[in-house]
Amino acid sequence: MNRVLGIKDSGQPGPLIILLGAVHGNETTGVHAIINVFRSLEEWNLPFRGKIIGLVGNTKAYEMGERFLDYDLNRCWDEEFVHKLRTEHDPANEQAEDFELLELLGEIEKHDNGKYSTKVLVDLHATSSDNGNFIVIPDDEADNVIVKSLQLPIIIDLEKHLEGTLMEFLHKRGFVAFAFEGGLIGSDRALNLHTSGIWELLYAAEVLERQHDHEFSRYDQIIESFIHALPHKVSVLHRHRISGQDGFRMDPGYHNFQEVKKGEHLAVNNEGGIFAACDGLIFMPLYQKQGDDGFFIVKEIEGRI
Template identity: 35%
Template sequence: MNNSSVAKVKTEDINKRIIGAVEGDPDGPTVVVLAGMHGNERAGVEAVKNVIGTLHGIEPPIDGHLLGLRANISALEQNMRYIDEDMNRIWFPSVISEVRETPEKELGSSERVEMKRLLRILDNIENRTNGPVILADVHTFSADGWMFTITSSDPKQRKLLSKLHVPMVFGIEESLLGTALGYYQKQGFVSFGLEGGQHRHQLTEYNTTASLMLLLQAVGCIEQQYVDQIKKYEKHMRSHTKYLPVETELVYQHIIESGDEFRMQPGYKNFQPVKKGEWLASDKEGKIVARCDGYILMPLYQSQGNDGFFIIKEHES
């Protein structure tokens, strides 16, 4: 390819990658929403479209900048979690340097090409703003059950995320290696994962939309008095999550090795209480039982993925 056709491919990719943007005062906060890091998790992309649609044309305009991005375009097009490797397990400084330095055609996986293209946009964000940068990585999951956020237990971040009225889970961001949110947390961004609900559940897109609107309010990009929908979203989220623990922490993660033949017992949902010794899943070694009491999180009911389930408990502060 000559230089002008390379430039054309880059521009086309950037246009496809940007779900939408709303720009106000450049001194305000920048909220970046990554959606579709896993290509079978499409509700996040729709939620970002909803938020951007609502915010276009509001008066006064938003304070700051909202940017919604598709992370894994190839996987989204094929409605698969990933093509060659899990894009949310490769955000290691060593891999990122290699991805930056290697020409696209020499990169070994579709996800590394996606990462290289996504970085072209993410790398520019800090140069464009004087305000804080907040990164929300939006996902959905295969089991039924309640939404939650994956976040560090940093007090400032907890205070901010408490305004979303979504249960917070601490510790997963440390135990899952190579996530984008873990990488950007180390770069000094406020970054968290928003797990909006079951992939195709009718409420998942709505709940994700509502949470993102409350995030924009919490960081100061928008104010309730100028955006009619916020009150409705806040009321909905408060009542939707009313009976759930506000702050929880990871106590156990079941990792699936290749060839394990892992099968979750049917019927488990996020935040369902489990008792020590309860039969949760099976693999080629036999029964897998809960090692402790707690709530089950993200029991795996799809073929792609390396985490069988998590057990969390209420956080004692």
């Protein structure tokens, strides 16, 4: 499939907004949301500033409906690794994600030419457990107006526990880069949240004038029903790392931000039971076969007012 879903260049000064879907190939709602937004931009011919790009992250994994093929495309972003791939490229030993990484980065670099007032990377994901509506961003960007416009729980320090995310890599290259988790993989709610969330952040970034009384402005209505039950800002206390071989199975029924107590039985693996290391809120419990993280435990550091 084509990596580029859309490019809209106003020719006017303003921000560069890169919308990225399916860095994890089975998280397809981001791609559909980006297609929806580009279609409406064309249809309505709305005036805008700056440049908007829509990209697919892992095209091959997307076609296969898998999170990844050889390695996780959101755990490999490291300048040294990228340099090595570029300089010591060995087609005989190429892994599927080597190609994805190089082509995706090439596409991003093509537009990152120093002309823009702000550079924003919106990395659209979905989760395998319910209530997966949140933003992941480094702490120093947590107050960014674009991020705040989405009003979702903000996870400020996941990058201390996860190495090689694209978000962190582009943050170091001067992007306001964040993961926007829309909800359960393949759900209508995730698609609606991603679609309306993209409009909301385009307004907040002042790329577009808000279209009042229009379906593009219904973000507040969409989040209204669940937002008050979610924390505002959380910090990560614990990561339960797994390897593909250890037989990890999460106990059924956990959803994001559900309270857990120290010592609570959460999962099993080949060694036996896995228990909560501390009190807190469970975060990203894994209910799919691929992934390195069984679950996290987080704590609320700022409540919703």
